[in-house]
Amino acid sequence: MERFNLLALSGSLRKSSYNTAALKALELLAPSHIKISVGDIAKLPLFNPDREEENIPALGELKLVLGESDGLIIASPEYAHGVSGPLKNALDWLVSGAEFPVMPIMLINTSPRASHAQASLREILTTMSANVIHKAHVSIPLLSSELDVEGIVANTEISAALQNGLAVFCQEIKALKSFGGLS
Numbered sequence: 260m261e262r263f264n265l266l267a268l269s270g271s272l273r274k275s276s277y278n279t280a281a282l283k284a285l286e287l288l289a290p291s292h293i294k295i296s297v298g299d300i301a302k303l304p305l306f307n308p309d310r311e312e313e314n315i316p317a318l319g320e321l322k323l324v325l326g327e328s329d330g331l332i333i334a335s336p337e338y339a340h341g342v343s344g345p346l347k348n349a350l351d352w353l354v355s356g357a358e359f360p361v362m363p364i365m366l367i368n369t370s371p372r373a374s375h376a377q378a379s380l381r382e383i384l385t386t387m388s389a390n391v392i393h394k395a396h397v398s399i400p401l402l403s404s405e406l407d408v409e410g411i412v413a414n415t416e417i418s419a420a421l422q423n424g425l426a427v428f429c430q431e432i433k434a435l436k437s438f439g440g441l442s
C-alpha cells in the first residue's frame with residue numbers, strides 16, 4: 260500500500276485548542292500507511308523579509324518537514340473574521356520557499372460558523388500556488404463541545420468525518436502523483 264507523509268499545522272497556540280486536538284485525533288485515527296506529524300509554529304519569530312536569509316532553526320525544521328511531506332493539513336481558528344496571526348505568520352515565512360507550490364492542502368474547520376477565515380485561507384493558499392483539495396474539506400462542530408483528543412477519537416460521527424476527509428485527501432494526492440502533478 261502506498262505510504263503518505265503529511266504535515267499538520269494548527270493555527271491556535273492555545274493549550275486546549277480544538278484545532279490542535281482535531282489534528283492530534285486525526286494522527287491517532289490515521290491508518291498505518293498514513294503518517295501525520297503535527298508541526299510547531301509557535302517558535303517562529305514574527306515575519307520579517309529582512310531575515311529570510313538568516314538561519315532560523317524553527318523555520319528550517321518547518322521547511323524540512325514540509326519539503327518531505329506529500330501534503331499539508333491545516334486547522335485554524337477564526338479571530339475577528341480573519342486567519343489566526345500565528346498561522347498567517349507561518350505562511351508568510353513559507354511564501355518564497357520552494358516547498359509550497361503545488362502542495363496539496365486539506366482544510367479542517369472546527370467551527371462551521373467561522374466562514375471568513377476559511378475563505379481568506381483559501382485565497383492566501385491559492386496565491387501561494389498551493390493546491391487546496393476542496394473535496395477533502397472537513398467541517399466539524401468542535402467549538403464549545405468540550406471534546407479533547409480522546410473525546411474526538413471516541414465520537415463516531417466526528418472521527419468518521421475526519422477519516423473520510425483524510426481518505427479523500429490521500430486519494431487525490433495519489434491521483435495528482437500519477438498524473439505527474441506532483442513529484
Ligand SMILES: Cc1cc2nc3c(=O)[nH]c(=O)nc-3n(C[C@H](O)[C@H](O)[C@H](O)COP(=O)(O)O)c2cc1C
Nearest residue numbers: 271273276277278279336337338339340372373402
Ligand atoms: C479574540 C477572539 C476573536 C474571535 N473572533 C471570532 C470570529 O470572528 N469568528 C468566529 O467564528 N469565532 C471567533 N472567535 C472564536 C474562536 O475562533 C474559537 O474560540 C476557536 O475555538 C479557537 O480555536 P482553538 O480552540 O483551536 O484555540 C474568536 C475568539 C477570540 C479569543
